[in-house]
Amino acid sequence: MKVVKNVLEMQKIALKLKLSCKTIGLIPTMGALHEGHLSLLTRSTLENDVSIVSIFVNPAQFGPGEDYLKYPRPFKKDQNFCKKNNADYLFAPSVKDMYAESYLTYIKVEKLSEFYCGKFRPGHFRGVTTVVAKLFNISQPNNTYFGEKDFQQLAIIKKMVNDLNFPVNIISCPTIRETDGLAKSSRNVYLNHNERKDANKIHLILKKTANKIQTKQITFAAKAVKFMKISLLKIPKMSVQYAEICDPFTLCSMKKNIKLPARILFAGLLGKTRLIDNIEIRK
Numbered sequence: 001m002k003v004v005k006n007v008l009e010m011q012k013i014a015l016k017l018k019l020s021c022k023t024i025g026l027i028p029t030m031g032a033l034h035e036g037h038l039s040l041l042t043r044s045t046l047e048n049d050v051s052i053v054s055i056f057v058n059p060a061q062f063g064p065g066e067d068y069l070k071y072p073r074p075f076k077k078d079q080n081f082c083k084k085n086n087a088d089y090l091f092a093p094s095v096k097d098m099y100a101e102s103y104l105t106y107i108k109v110e111k112l113s114e115f116y117c118g119k120f121r122p123g124h125f126r127g128v129t130t131v132v133a134k135l136f137n138i139s140q141p142n143n144t145y146f147g148e149k150d151f152q153q154l155a156i157i158k159k160m161v162n163d164l165n166f167p168v169n170i171i172s173c174p175t176i177r178e179t180d181g182l183a184k185s186s187r188n189v190y191l192n193h194n195e196r197k198d199a200n201k202i203h204l205i206l207k208k209t210a211n212k213i214q215t216k217q218i219t220f221a222a223k224a225v226k227f228m229k230i231s232l233l234k235i236p237k238m239s240v241q242y243a244e245i246c247d248p249f250t251l252c253s254m255k256k257n258i259k260l261p262a263r264i265l266f267a268g269l270l271g272k273t274r275l276i277d278n279i280e281i282r283k
């Protein structure tokens with residue numbers, strides 16, 4: 001596995017690979033890699049000639065007062081993880097190389113990036129779409145892999161790719177969870193012992209709500225949301241940012257009768273740690 005830290009070098013390698021008709025799979029990450037990232041990499045190695053994992057803690061997607069500086073950066077460990085799991089390239093550019101002092105260009109997907117997480121993290125998705133577009137131009141992927149764990153992000157990236165005609169397939173991969181149900185996340189290390197013990201309740205509550213909807217015990221969205229919020233607020237130190245039932249394609253929040261398939265989206269703070277999760281409600 002080759003580690004590439006320079007943007008132009010990565011782009012040259014990618015263009016050469018393309019010229020020799022190799023298919024490229026890209027897995028964009030911020031590092032502190034875990035089994036969630038691994039599921040994306042494994043799928044890429046099965047579906048492409050070459051897999052590139054990018055690790056870049058993207059300052060443009062963090063707001064003031066967020067965890068940009070304290071975000072975990074175990075680079076050596078991540079490097080071994082990528083090597084062991086058959087990545088061909090680890091692309092880890094510096095902030096200076098990605099965003100020169102004179103940098104001015106940003107991409108924003110309107111509307112979709114303004115609600116749910118966008119409301120609580122203004123500018124976050126603008127940072128995400130900008131860096132993802134740059135990574136596409138640098139790595140020239142045929143296929144790129146994103147987790148359903150970040151469901152709104154996935155919808156926004158699909159929209160950007162469609163609207164801007166990027167010649168790339170977006171492959172969505174299911175959320176990988178701890179054995180107790182908590183969605184794996186690089187931010188879970190922020191949870192203290194008691195918070196970690198309680199964190200799995202989020203998934204259990206989302207699952208219970210989905211089940212009540214599927215079995216038609218609840219048919220009204222407002223009632224499902226109320227049930228969810230009351231249950232979530234029983235978790236100590238939990239503050240709910242949003243818990244919504246939405247259309248899985250448009251992400252529009254359902255207010256009256258729930259139409260299936262639907263998706264439950266959640267974000268909240270457990271103590272000081274922001275957690276997100278979502279679950280599918282099938283027909």
Ligand code: AMP
Binds near residue numbers: 039146
């Ligand atoms: P991050 O490093 O958190 O920016 O995530 C990089 C990619 O990995 C994104 O596409 C995430 O959605 C995906 N990802 C993160 N956690 C998980 C998980 N638990 N299961 C599946 N994919 C994940």
